[in-house]
Amino acid sequence: VQLQASGGGLVQAGGSLRLSCAAAGRTFSNYVMGWFRQAPGKEREFVAGIQWSGGIVYYADSMKGRLFISVDAAKNTVYLQMNSLKPDDTAVYYCAAGRRYDRIRLKYEYDYWGQGTQVTVSS
Numbered sequence: 001v002q003l004q005a006s007g008g009g010l011v012q013a014g015g016s017l018r019l020s021c022a023a024a025g026r027t028f029s030n031y032v033m034g035w036f037r038q039a040p041g042k043e044r045e046f047v048a049g050i051q052w053s054g055g056i057v058y059y060a061d062s063m064k065g066r067l068f069i070s071v072d073a074a075k076n077t078v079y080l081q082m083n084s085l086k087p088d089d090t091a092v093y094y095c096a097a098g099r100r101y102d103r104i105r106l107k108y109e110y111d112y113w114g115q116g117t118q119v120t121v122s123s
Helices: none
Strands: 002-006 009-012 017-025 032-038 046-052 057-059 067-072 077-082 093-098 110-113 119-122
Touching: 002 093, 009 093, 017 032, 017 093, 017 119, 032 067, 032 077, 046 077, 057 067, 077 093
Parallel strands: 009 119
Antiparallel strands: 002 017, 017 077, 032 046, 032 093, 046 057, 067 077, 093 110, 093 119
């Protein structure tokens, strides 16, 4: 299984980025896909998660209203649209795949992880 995250970069506060996670190596129809982030010196934290079929969606309270997660099954890709970015959103963003719909926010419930993409928001 391979998860390839991309789309990070440097953006000014108030700007937007769309992260992509290309998934390969198995069928993900029974999986949930999550985005997590880790800032220097901090724990990896949940950002957003979605059932591959799109039926279940969760967002971190700290970013709710600024995020939109989606799946393009034809492209085997998960997207995370992030708007109104703040300097506190600066982190490495990781995508992950797991099978526990009821534990979608818990990083240790995910089986596969991508390599991460850096998001830097300048003030």
